[in-house]
Amino acid sequence: MTEIEGKRYKAALVVIGNEILSGRTADKNINWIATKLSSHGVKLDEVRVIPDIKERIISTIHELQGQVDYIFTTGGIGPTHDDITSESIAEACGVAIEQNEDAYAILENHYGPEHLTTARLKMAMIPVGAELIPNPVSSAPGFVIDHIFVMAGVPQIMQAMLDHVLMTLKGGAVVLSRTLTCHLAESVLAEELTEIQKRWPQIEIGSYPSFSRKDFGVSIVLRTEDAEALELASREVEIMMVSKGEQPTIL
């Protein structure tokens, strides 16, 4: 993998799953992966949820390859007929898919030779040239090829696979953040906040309103790699809030 000093690596996540699009299953992986990548200094640049259709998987991978450094996928690497991610990734990368001997050994050890059915052997079919990603939960491995990390959709398995992947992944400068929350309406702060953003172009300033039954409020989030700028700009936001009669909670 090429390393570029000081570069912030970008990633995309492709969630492959009809069950997410139909609403049957609520995704639990997007936020987990976003949080882990952030704390590793990798910028998650886009997420796509797409159906279990080979042509869609291939075209999505090809589009994202021009846009980011790493692509993560979740879902579709099990033993059933609707598990088509591995063959789709092989085709997207222009390589064959074949029985991987290491994956075979892992599955044989897990299930026992007499229970290594045709369906289970499907999980040993891996694109040629890929490296395996271990699965400590249920054995069937994920894999990485051409900076595409193919992981399971079951959250416990995905999380274990991601931890393994992150040990090997180049990140970047870690992004620092500060959140100032108070009980003002977002619109009360908007004009002064625009001025603060203009003064601090190196900081990404986000404004997130909240509403509860009786109360409302706003969280201002500052994100940057520049620790000194973060201190100074956060202080400006704090002073602005105090000037409007609110002492913010700062995290």
Next chain:
Amino acid sequence: MTEIEGKRYKAALVVIGNEILSGRTADKNINWIATKLSSHGVKLDEVRVIPDIKERIISTIHELQGQVDYIFTTGGIGPTHDDITSESIAEACGVAIEQNEDAYAILENHYGPEHLTTARLKMAMIPVGAELIPNPVSSAPGFVIDHIFVMAGVPQIMQAMLDHVLMTLKGGAVVLSRTLTCHLAESVLAEELTEIQKRWPQIEIGSYPSFSRKDFGVSIVLRTEDAEALELASREVEIMMVSKGEQPTIL
């Protein structure tokens, strides 16, 4: 809106939000919208989570316009500097953005004329030719233009806007589904399930393994518009499970 008899309308959802990509906020809208569209007979074909960058919003809208009948967006229509969805959608549709008199009246009524600041007035800036989507929670409206439904990101507001939108939206045949769950490993069913899928091409059959600390299992989900086929194929799945010593739970 063109109506085509028996057509299944397709939709895409664009979640606009740096806070989702950074992991700071866990999205709560995707599953809600997916479920509502499904029960309305609209097929959610893709979800994209993208950053608050005007060029990205515009290119994403243009790509999806060729693919689906309806586009829903969430996020970025508030009063602050990072709320750029409305101007981006206007540009994507090739129209100007201007102060909408109905939106102005709504905001004036909500905040009172003396509190209608420049920042709040930003929420009255609507693409020319758009229709407003009411916001019973905090007044600032969403809008629809060229089959693009622009909604708030705050879940309570989005949900109210979506309910309004769905009353006016063409759907399609409602998809029926049946879920059979049992305590078998997915791989035990995989081969026979492939045969059942071959016999019933009009049914989308998904297989979703589950793992808990001590137990594992699998849910087979059948989805189709054909009620009779659903009955017959579900019965085949049930017989298969029973033949392996498991009485499935059927929902």
